[in-house]
Amino acid sequence: MELLDDFPPGPLDAYRKKASFDWKQLKVLLDTEDIIIFKNEVVKALQSDPVFDPHDDDFSLDEIRRDTLLKEKSLDKYEALYLVNSLDGTPKLSAALQSMTQWNPSVTLREGLKTGLFANVIRALGTEQHQHYAHMADNYELLGCFAMTEIGHGSNTKMLQTRATYDKTTRTFVIHSPNFEAAKCWSGMAGQCATHAVLYAQLYTSDEVCHGIHQFVVEIRDTKSHLPSPGVIIADMGHKIGLNGIDNGVIMFDNYRVPKSALLNKHCDVTDDGVYIPKMKDPKKRFGSSLYAITSNRLNVSSISLAFLLKGITIAVRYSAVRKQFSPDDSNEELPILEYQLQQYRLLPYLAGCIVHQVALYFLTSDNTATLIEIVSGNPRPDEHERGIEIHAISTACKSFSSWFHRDGLQECREACAGHGYLKVARLGDCRNDNDVNMTYEGENNVLVQQTSNWLLKLWPMVLNKEHITSPYESVSVLNKGLTILSLKCKVTSIEEMMRPDVIINTYQWLICHLLKSSAEKYQNNLKQHGDSFRARNDNQIFYAKDLTLVYIQHYFLHRFLVFIESTNDVAIKRVLENVFALYALFNLEKHVAHLYKGAYFVSDLHSTLLHDSILRAMAAIKDDAVALVDVIAPHDYLLNSVLGNSDGQVYQHLQRAIFTGKNNMTRPTWWQEIMHNQSKL
Incomplete structure (x- = not known):
């Protein structure tokens, strides 16, 4: 089958020859030819440009942030990468998210924040007067972030404390954070980069009547000096346990005035005289409509989380098929650790889960995307209401259970590769740490269930x-x-x-x-x-x-x-x-x-x-069949970037190269004279 190349010969051949099925046929059945071609185009595009080099192990936090930004800006040059943020009614969206996540999750998340949680929210909730913000964000004329969560409130969004009070004398909204608990936090790209924010705040009219949570688009940094706007306080949240290419920030407002037009007024408005005019009578429906874009992202979070386990299980199973320990008799012929029942129990249920979840998520992502397109185009299905309620229940349960399952699987993968799995170049630690946030963003799992x-x-x-x-x-x-x-x-x-x-x-x-x-x-x-x-x-x-x-x-x-x-x-x-x-x-x-x-x-x-x-x-x-099943779902070697999981199975060759060619791995430390107490006497 010309669509898929054979793997290079090597230690994995022993298991590949045992397979009871044709892995290429199953891969086409699972992914379809279109997705396989698309994934190959993604890898080809990434490999073709030096700016996409995944090696950043020795970068400082500042260098990681800059490298992430440069990679993100370079994505637009390649047509194969556009689908990361497109609304495509096929499983290509899920496939794109997974491939890009396996390559560089920080870049993928930045692109998603820019488009999904800034530009698309403006498109969905704003009117004609706001659309230039989305267009400018698409063209990097401004950088947007999403500011909803506060230090003191996350899931209970109705109790957010940030206020936007309308002043009819100046026709402005006064944005104010009454205390530190009201500080917007975890806003991706707010820490260092964003110039504008989609802000969630309690809307008060001049008579001090609260009309609930509304959305505003506000400038938080001067676009020329890149300094915080007067009345805006911004701080970066610093190092995290993963995804350090994202500059999460804290934002506070000190009676910061924004024009009346800052209100995203598709579903409501305020007159010049300060009269609140709802365009949807039911406030619950209005609020639910405003959160629709957020809830639909939960399926994407599930796909992103699965991407990490697809990578982890590929590394762990291939390593287990090559690594040998102990002999059952006096033959001195050691067994691959995949032959041991305990190793199988640690890995094979999660391998099976990867395949089951891939099928379910391909279906759900495709169907949900098609439904969104129908709604946006004004041609919703007759059962749109029932479908919306049910897919909300499915997506919240899906995001929670799948991310927990993938978390547990990644931990097993790390431990199953023992000491070698603890190496940075194995990439299992990166997968585990970068995936960890999926338990808590787009809704904390225990709340969602x-x-x-x-x-x-x-x-x-x-x-x-x-x-x-x-x-x-x-x-x-x-x-x-x-x-x-x-x-x-x-x-x-x-x-x-x-x-x-x-x-x-x-x-x-x-x-x-x-x-x-x-x-x-x-x-x-x-x-x-x-x-x-x-x-x-x-x-x-x-x-x-x-x-x-x-x-x-x-x-x-x-x-x-x-x-x-x-x-x-x-x-x-x-x-x-x-x-x-x-x-x-x-x-x-x-x-x-x-x-x-x-x-x-x-x-x-x-x-x-x-x-x-x-x-x-x-x-x-x-x-x-385990190695062949992994071959079906495995990311390309370029995306794996792991010394333990390469498709050629040459674990020890790749380990040797990584150890002996790693930066400073064979040099004397600069502080070598401090090693021994009596060094000065030698």
Whole structure:
């Protein structure tokens, strides 16, 4: 197949020859020819320009920031890279985000902040008088940032303290931070670069009436001197544990006046005389509309987070297939550490998860992007409202669970490569650290899971009343037969049965219904005890509502993957995909065993034994295919940039080169005379 080159011969050949399927055929099935060609174009464009050189290990913080800016500015020269921020109704958007993240996540995030959280917010919430800001940002005539989160408030945006008070005598808004807790923080590019900000503030009219959170576009630095505007205080937040190419900043305002036109007034306005005029009567809808652009980014965060694990699992599995330790007999022929069951358990479920998540995210990103295009073009689908509610629940659960899963996988990858995995040149530490922020931005995960569980809880009365539940994405269709499902018991008596896709899906469906019922009953009991819904919801999270959200999204991922499995007629590929499905599903299911017994779905000790044995069976089935499966999802060697994960498998050659040619690795330290106490006597 000319579309994909063969890998260079080397130590990985032993496993590649064991593969039960054609990796090239599966890669085309997973990515499609268009995406493979597109990814190749991205790598070709990056390799063609010296400014895109990924090596910055010895840079200072200031040099990293400058290098990130230069790389970002250079992206516009290459047509293949435009899709990073385009609205394309295909999986190309997700593929672009992943490839660019694997190359340089700081550059990708800067570009996303500039376009997604500055220019696109202005396009969505502003009117004609504001569009020049978006155009100028696209052309680097100004640099924008997004200022919503405050030191004292993040998720609870309705309680932000920054004020924008309209002064009808001067026809200006007076922006003010009443205290340090009201300081805008974590604003990407605000620390050193941004000249303008999309600012979230409480809008007050001259009569001191608060009209809630609104958005403003304000200049925070002079575009000529690059100094903070008078009345604006800016500080960089300094070194972080990752993504140091992004200059996150703190912004405070001291009675800073901006023109009336600073208000992004698509959904509301203030007259010259100070009369507030809403263009959407329902303030909840107005606020929800203003946050729509933010919520849609959660699927992109999931794709970005997956990009790090795709990189990490490639490095760890390839290394495990080459690294040998211990001999089972007196032959002195050591085994690759991938042959050891503990190593398989640490890595193979996350390899399976990478493939399942890739399929689900390709679908969700593509469908959501197409829906956004339809809305913007004025041709929404008839079920737009229902789709919007459901995709919000899916995206919040998806972002939370997937980023947690990818975090855990990356830690296992780092540890599975032992000491060599601790080297900077292995790149596993960079992946782990740069990914870490995905747990908290675009919504802290533990807060987000509550949004999904609260929506699911609203559906329980419909289940009890046997009302039909509409589910355009088919994520809650199961609830239409929820009461019947709750009466079922596990009847599995063998490993073969436990691994069957229909048995696995049935088990997850029972878990959804059981956890929804348990969460709803717990909530009602809490409500009777405490008397208020806030405390009732708060005391319903651990062991109940949070687990409900996790099971809900795990089931949905599996549902989408089964649809994908049915898209192929290749027997060998279908078999390996079914093994991937089983390992991923059972690995996650094992964490819910307590609920399966508590709800009496598992009725004997045999069922937990069969579950454990099935996980081991699925791992054994995937082990010989592991390297080929990694080849399907692996980033290009240029994007990996790892001495342990190169596709040629020459781990020790790459390690030797890195150690012996590294800057200052074989030189005497400048402070060598200080090493010994008695140095002066020698």
